[in-house]
Amino acid sequence: MVPLDPIDPPNEFELIAALFAPLAASAPEALALTDDAALYATSPGGQTVLTVDAMVEGVHFLPDDPAESVARKLLRVSLSDLAAKGAAPKGYLLVTAWRDGTPLSWMRAFAAGLASDQQIFGIALWGGDTVRTPGPPSFTLTAIGEVPAGTMLKRGGARVGDGIYVTGTIGDAVLGLRALRGGLVGLDKTHRDWLAGRYRLPEPRLAAGGALRGIASGALDISDGLMADLGHLCAVSGVGARIELDRVPLSLAARAAVALDGGLIEAIAGGGDDYEILFAAAPGREAEIADIATETRTPIVRIGTVLPAGEGVNPVDAAGRPVAFKHLGYRHF
Numbered sequence: 001m002v003p004l005d006p007i008d009p010p011n012e013f014e015l016i017a018a019l020f021a022p023l024a025a026s027a028p029e030a031l032a033l034t035d036d037a038a039l040y041a042t043s044p045g046g047q048t049v050l051t052v053d054a055m056v057e058g059v060h061f062l063p064d065d066p067a068e069s070v071a072r073k074l075l076r077v078s079l080s081d082l083a084a085k086g087a088a089p090k091g092y093l094l095v096t097a098w099r100d101g102t103p104l105s106w107m108r109a110f111a112a113g114l115a116s117d118q119q120i121f122g123i124a125l126w127g128g129d130t131v132r133t134p135g136p137p138s139f140t141l142t143a144i145g146e147v148p149a150g151t152m153l154k155r156g157g158a159r160v161g162d163g164i165y166v167t168g169t170i171g172d173a174v175l176g177l178r179a180l181r182g183g184l185v186g187l188d189k190t191h192r193d194w195l196a197g198r199y200r201l202p203e204p205r206l207a208a209g210g211a212l213r214g215i216a217s218g219a220l221d222i223s224d225g226l227m228a229d230l231g232h233l234c235a236v237s238g239v240g241a242r243i244e245l246d247r248v249p250l251s252l253a254a255r256a257a258v259a260l261d262g263g264l265i266e267a268i269a270g271g272g273d274d275y276e277i278l279f280a281a282a283p284g285r286e287a288e289i290a291d292i293a294t295e296t297r298t299p300i301v302r303i304g305t306v307l308p309a310g311e312g313v314n315p316v317d318a319a320g321r322p323v324a325f326k327h328l329g330y331r332h333f
């Protein structure tokens with residue numbers, strides 16, 4: 001640990017020594033952040049799974065979001081991708097682009113957030129880069145995971161007749177974001193705070209994802225929104241799907257919000273940032289899936305069925321009638 005002058009802005013090397021080297025201390029792959037690259041040997045019989053995500057202030061997080069939760073969400077979003085691929089996380093690479101004049105206290109809190117999640121998920125920093133920017137801050141994280149060779153869950157394996165399942169509850173994050181932006185005013189403060197927490201701190205479903213290797217026919221994590229990501233899964237698999245909206249699992253807080261405004265169901269089906277796993281599995285796998293839910297303590301429910309491609313990707317109500325939504329899913333551009 002190198003002491004930093006709280007007044008003079010630290011240079012890149014001081015920052016790395018003070019903030020990032022401690023995050024890399026437990027990982028031999030990181031070479032104590034003293035080299036140009038990390039060095040990693042995949043386990044025998046394993047394959048490496050890599051995923052990268054960027055978060056930009058004003059786009060993926062709010063300017064007043066706490067630094068700890070920005071850092072933890074950044075890490076968890078990538079871990080969620082590994083979870084949906086059935087991969088076990090090993091380490092990560094990080095690029096931080098700090099806005100000029102970012103207080104050292106904010107940077108320290110960011111590193112503290114990473115440190116606490118490293119403990120939870122048993123991983124460490126392997127390398128990265130740190131730069132300054134005159135624009136909004138942005139953070140880019142590459143997560144490295146492993147699967148036994150040939151077992152990574154892919155998007156493109158869903159078959160007609162498969163059930164469609166999700167972990168956890170859907171829509172909490174989009175409702176939490178609305179609450180943070182001053183919406184959902186009629187809703188209990190306890191519920192609004194809980195939803196905001198789900199927006200700020202997703203729960204990567206690593207245990208469930210790992211257990212679904214060999215069982216799920218196709219899988220991805222919900223980041224753009226339930227209907228949009230279902231569309232992605234179906235497009236790559238060359239199939240269609242029907243989702244029964246009344247089966248989509250909602251938290252207590254989301255149900256309370258919908259009770260006040262039934263129109264929120266469209267936001268729930270269309271909103272992003274859930275970081276739950278959406279997967280398809282052949283009929284006959286129900287009992288194994290129920291066991292996985294119990295063993296990994298992860299709620300998993302069936303919400304629909306894979307159909308031939310010509311059927312499209314459709315939400316239906318409890319009576320089986322098609323439901324038309326106006327705006328579905330987060331579009332990046």
Ligand SMILES: [Mg+2]
Pocket residue numbers: 080081084220221222223
């Ligand atoms: Mg993803």
